[in-house]
Amino acid sequence: MNQMIYLKDVVTLRVDPDKCIGCGMCLEVCPHGVLELENRRVHMVNRDACMECGACGRNCPLGAVTVDAGVGCAAAVINSMLNIQGGACCCTIDAKNPTARKPGEICCG
Numbered sequence: 001m002n003q004m005i006y007l008k009d010v011v012t013l014r015v016d017p018d019k020c021i022g023c024g025m026c027l028e029v030c031p032h033g034v035l036e037l038e039n040r041r042v043h044m045v046n047r048d049a050c051m052e053c054g055a056c057g058r059n060c061p062l063g064a065v066t067v068d069a070g071v072g073c074a075a076a077v078i079n080s081m082l083n084i085q086g087g088a089c090c091c092t093i094d095a096k097n098p099t100a101r102k103p104g105e106i107c108c109g
Contacts, residue, residue, distance in 0.1 A: 003092045011047055013052070015064065016063075016064050017042060019064035021040075021062060021064075025061065026056035026059060027042075031051070031108060034046055034056075036054060042065060
C-alpha cells in the first residue's frame with residue numbers, strides 16, 4: 001500500500017540530529033513511519049506523510065524532534081476552504097496591530 005500524503009510542504013515537523021541520543025522513541029510512536037534512525041541519529045524519510053499528531057515530540061526526551069501539532073495541515077485545509085492562498089499560516093497575528101509582521105513571515109490574515 002502506498003504511503004498517504006496529506007498536504008505538501010505544510011508540516012511543521014523539525015528534527016535536530018545533534019540532540020538525538022538514538023533512543024528510537026519517536027519511531028515507536030509515529031503512526032506513519034516519517035522518521036528513521038541512521039547512525040543512531042534521527043532523520044526524516046517522508047516529511048509530507050506527517051499528520052502532525054505530536055506524538056514524536058512529546059516522547060522525545062531531549063527535544064530532538066519538534067512539531068506544532070495540527071498547525072500545518074489544519075491551517076492549509078481551512079485556508080483552502082476560505083480561498084486564502086499560501087498554504088499554512090506561518091505567523092502570529094497581533095490583535096492590536098494585525099498588519100505587523102516580522103521580516104520573512106508569511107501571514108494568512
